[in-house]
Amino acid sequence: MNNSLEHTQPRHNTACFSEINQERLLNHSTERTIAAGSHLFWEGDLSDKLYFLKSGRVKLTKSTDEGKELILYMYQAGDMIGQADPFSGTRLGFTAEALEDTEVAVIEHKELELMICQYCDFAIDFMKWMGTHHRLTQTKVRDLMLYGKPGALCSTLIRLSNTYGQDYNDQGSILINKKITHTDLSNMIGATRESVNRMLSDLRKKESIEYEHGMIIIHDLEALQEVCHCEMCPKEICRI
Known part of the structure; x- marks a missing residue:
């Protein structure tokens, strides 16, 4: 990624x-x-x-x-x-x-x-x-199978940022410029909506992400990469 x-x-x-x-x-x-x-x-x-x-x-x-x-x-x-x-x-x-x-x-x-x-x-x-x-x-398949639901969720957020991401500020934050619901995320990683809610809440507490007007902002991309053991794939591969 x-x-x-x-x-x-x-x-x-x-x-x-x-x-x-x-x-x-x-x-x-x-x-x-x-x-x-x-x-x-x-x-x-x-x-x-x-x-x-x-x-x-x-x-x-x-x-x-x-x-x-x-x-x-x-x-x-x-x-x-x-x-x-x-x-x-x-x-x-x-x-x-x-x-x-x-x-x-x-x-x-x-x-x-x-x-x-x-x-x-x-x-x-x-x-x-x-x-x-x-x-x-x-x-x-690697993301879903090897690193559990947290890894799959973090990988999906990174893929979304590569597909719909825009620079948000000069601190390197990234705005995912599409409204993605918790149901969408649960359907992307094969998890329940409740478990996605909990994982997103944990990421918000760690200040890795936040929401603004229903859109996700990634503040700490490296933290997400650590969870999913990012392999730095090119963007044509690391996309949603």
Whole structure:
């Protein structure tokens, strides 16, 4: 995770594509508009498309048999969403819901395969995109499995700061410029809302964080990094 005090927006997950290859993606796509609260796709749908976000935000979730929702990823404009694997006829393992009115470019897998066959540089960029996704998943699993719920929560706060963070003052504090509820945080780390409340209260008592107008301000980033044993991953990996 990145401990730089410069908290500009992170690189999008398509930053590995060259400008010409991003143009190729968009030229082989069709546009759709998704209203806030509507679903781009559902868990169990056929995995035959990728989605490039031109505007808006989307969350990817996984539901348990008991109906509990786990937030896997949150995407913003410039990111690409989807499940790309070498097997045809596979089903999506997650649901995508628009958090805002969202415009997407839809790329069919058959178009993607043609571009991979035609352009070797596009194939290399696509492999980089898949590799970035795998690393992001691996680091999230590490955070959840190795350092308990406090580690997972601190890791999530750092990821939020890298995704939505803005410099707050000249002491290095970081404002997470999106309202994230305790329920959202509990769904991100697979914990109960009550346990998240307790952990956030502990962090506030230690003056590591505070709230202002419903938004989280991180005052002591290093304290959060110590709890989750931060490995200083690059920002394209250390994101929500």
